[in-house]
Amino acid sequence: MDEAVASELRIWVDDWQMQCCGEPFAVGDEVSWTLRAPDTEWLEPVLGKDLAAGIDLAEEHHGGVEETPPTVGTVVAIRAVHCRYGPLAGGAGLGPVAGSGVISTVRSADGWTPDRGDLKFAGYVVEVTCA
Template sequence: MTLTIWVDDWQMQCCGDTFRPGDAVSWQLLEVDPEDYADIVGSDRAAEIDFREEHHDSGEEQPLTPLRVVAVTEVHCRYGVPSGGTAKVLYPVPGSTELVPVVEADGWAKARPHVRFAGYLVTAERAADE
């Protein structure tokens, strides 16, 4: 059974380790509400997200889950001020998502015109403790 895991760009940039398809990783996984990701990745892709990876103290005690990375996709989207919003807070613009399959995730992505890097969608399989 495969899982889809959201990995924030800033979490990787702060203290994540580079990973690629085929790698064994152990991550703290927290359950998510897929709707929280609908504006970033679209409703269909958001419905596929099972967990988010957490590097920092989330207030929840979760054991590390051993995984084998199957695929990594960068997620880029446009950010803007929503109607009635304030110019100080930018939000993902629905429908602006660009998904880019990659062979390595290090927290940084090549700049793309008109969108910003937001994070990764990682397809992984649960692995036996090694």
């Protein structure tokens, strides 16, 4: 008899995506998400190179992946991520300040995790087990 092998994914969920169109979730919940490749160039300053490299996918609500079937799994861990923002090189707006990321474990996510002083809420790192 073949047994299904569960795999664990580490998924980035942007604050703005969650605030716009996301459904709240908690540890133990089943989720069904459309996923895309993560933007590691943006994630590296926030999470550090090693953790950013460990992000498998990113949750997506806003196009470019319509043909991709949703991934279904159970949330096993949620970490809220905060960072500072500062001017980007060349004055092209604001971006995350390298090394300023702070990660904290939470039990649920609704997209509105409060800021921590000058550390602004940026998103969640979510671990999901898929069958």
